[in-house]
Amino acid sequence: MTDEQVKARQETRQILKKFGRKRGNLIPILQKVQGRLGYLSREAMLEIAEFLGIPDIDVYSVVTFYNQFRLTPPGRHSIRVCLGTACHMKGGYITLDAWKRRLAIGRGETTPDREFDLDTVACVGCCTMAPVTVVDDRPQGKVEPTKVDGILLAFEREREKRRVSENS
Numbered sequence: 001m002t003d004e005q006v007k008a009r010q011e012t013r014q015i016l017k018k019f020g021r022k023r024g025n026l027i028p029i030l031q032k033v034q035g036r037l038g039y040l041s042r043e044a045m046l047e048i049a050e051f052l053g054i055p056d057i058d059v060y061s062v063v064t065f066y067n068q069f070r071l072t073p074p075g076r077h078s079i080r081v082c083l084g085t086a087c088h089m090k091g092g093y094i095t096l097d098a099w100k101r102r103l104a105i106g107r108g109e110t111t112p113d114r115e116f117d118l119d120t121v122a123c124v125g126c127c128t129m130a131p132v133t134v135v136d137d138r139p140q141g142k143v144e145p146t147k148v149d150g151i152l153l154a155f156e157r158e159r160e161k162r163r164v165s166e167n168s
């Protein structure tokens with residue numbers, strides 16, 4: 001087991017101490033655990049199922065049913081492509097495809113280096129700027145594939161600076 005898996009189990013156990021073993025506590029437990037870990041790892045879900053005395057698949061089904069829960073760790077930067085009506089009409093799916101290709105991940109996933117996670121959102125209230133991508137909670141307008149490259153380039157520069165300052 002990796003250090004991260006061990007930590008997930010330990011932290012989940014700590015949280016479980018505050019709850020009774022009632023199935024009705026499943027969602028509040030999942031929310032607390034995700035609040036602590038940033039997502040719901042396999043180890044955390046197994047701990048929760050065991051604690052509540054319910055099948056693992058029941059926990060997994062609830063986690064995948066609700067959008068609020070994540071199965072992958074969050075990235076350092078979050079990328080949320082708006083697929084509301086206005087953004088959809090202005091090519092939101094093309095933008096989403098561009099992000100997927102550039103980051104080599106799918107919707108709901110995190111890059112292996114944990115630098116970015118990618119997902120979609122419904123209208124974020126900036127329809128006049130469609131297609132919109134929310135980058136680290138900041139809506140950016142007219143994000144077409146060429147702009148995706150520009151945003152990534154800016155992050156690459158920032159990362160490079162971080163590397164240099166860490167090594168100096």
Ligand code: FES
Nearest residue numbers: 082084087123126
């Ligand atoms: S539909 Fe995307 S901001 Fe409104």
